[in-house]
Amino acid sequence: MDIASKGDDAGGTANSSGDTVVSANSVEKTYDSVLPFTRSVEVLDGATLHVERGQVVGIMGENGSGKSTLMGILAGVLDHDAGEVERAGSIGWCPQEPRLYDRLTVDETFQLFGTAYGMSDDEIVEARAWLTEVLDFERFRDRQIRHLSGGNRQKVNLSVALMHEPDLLLLDEPYTGFDWETFLAFWDLTEELRTRGVGVAIISHIINERDRFDVVYELHEGHLHRQEIGDDDGLSSEPTDDDVACERTASFIDEAGAGSGQRATAGQEESE
Numbered sequence: 001m002d003i004a005s006k007g008d009d010a011g012g013t014a015n016s017s018g019d020t021v022v023s024a025n026s027v028e029k030t031y032d033s034v035l036p037f038t039r040s041v042e043v044l045d046g047a048t049l050h051v052e053r054g055q056v057v058g059i060m061g062e063n064g065s066g067k068s069t070l071m072g073i074l075a076g077v078l079d080h081d082a083g084e085v086e087r088a089g090s091i092g093w094c095p096q097e098p099r100l101y102d103r104l105t106v107d108e109t110f111q112l113f114g115t116a117y118g119m120s121d122d123e124i125v126e127a128r129a130w131l132t133e134v135l136d137f138e139r140f141r142d143r144q145i146r147h148l149s150g151g152n153r154q155k156v157n158l159s160v161a162l163m164h165e166p167d168l169l170l171l172d173e174p175y176t177g178f179d180w181e182t183f184l185a186f187w188d189l190t191e192e193l194r195t196r197g198v199g200v201a202i203i204s205h206i207i208n209e210r211d212r213f214d215v216v217y218e219l220h221e222g223h224l225h226r227q228e229i230g231d232d233d234g235l236s237s238e239p240t241d242d243d244v245a246c247e248r249t250a251s252f253i254d255e256a257g258a259g260s261g262q263r264a265t266a267g268q269e270e271s272e
């Protein structure tokens with residue numbers, strides 16, 4: 001078990017269930033002011049959250065509420081000031097901004113990350129074949145990352161986060177830039193990971209996705225408010241036509257609003 005913890009004044013009790021893949025208790029985080037006359041930013045003020053194996057957890061909240069900060073702390077890439085974080089097993093983290101090497105091809109990127117995860121060549125090839133097929137980017141395998149569109153780069157970003165089938169998968173707005181088919185493929189993939197026992201936490205802005213999660217945490221003023229998405233809450237697991245239309249719209253709003261920094265046009269994608 002890989003346990004990481006910090007802080008002496010944890011106000012909560014760690015969830016010690018053997019099925020828990022990450023447990024955050026009473027986590028606090030403030031970004032200190034680094035310049036004169038600027039204020040420090042208190043982001044988390046006693047945030048508590050648990051993710052179990054085979055559970056898909058949503059983290060929602062308005063812009064700037066601290067979702068990415070929380071996820072960075074869960075992933076272990078960001079320090080927290082107080083509280084406890086316990087992790088069990090391996091972790092995959094898909095940050096909001098792809099952290100890939102521009103001059104590597106897609107194949108070389110799989111090889112690099114797979115080797116870092118300690119996977120054998122056969123395991124890397126198997127994972128690459130699975131993910132390039134499911135997310136439909138097989139034909140870009142010999143392209144350099146810098147020549148991919150934003151959506152295809154995001155497919156690579158997502159794939160390398162989960163190619164080693166971690167116990168815990170942390171996804172920060174993973175479908176930014178995805179087209180509708182890929183958006184649906186992403187959720188099929190998430191379902192498959194769920195059945196394989198992976199605990200998945202996803203930062204999402206799309207309200208109509210709520211019924212895809214087992215639990216939703218709403219982050220507001222530094223606190224996480226937990227909402228169980230049960231069968232008796234009036235939400236159907238089969239989306240209605242209205243839901244589908246709304247999700248489709250929301251997905252494209254998400255895509256359009258995501259900024260052009262990571263995005264290339266189709267024409268750019270074709271150029272080498």
Ligand SMILES: Nc1ncnc2c1ncn2[C@@H]1O[C@H](COP(=O)(O)OP(=O)(O)OP(=O)(O)O)[C@@H](O)[C@H]1O
Nearest residue numbers: 031032041043061062063064065066067068069070
């Ligand atoms: N490195 C940093 N230094 C100082 N302040 C920061 C830093 N990173 C984030 N913040 C501030 O912390 C707050 C939370 O930011 P964070 O990115 O975690 O929010 P978010 O909920 O993920 O936002 P969004 O929905 O826009 O992605 C914001 O006020 C942000 O400006």
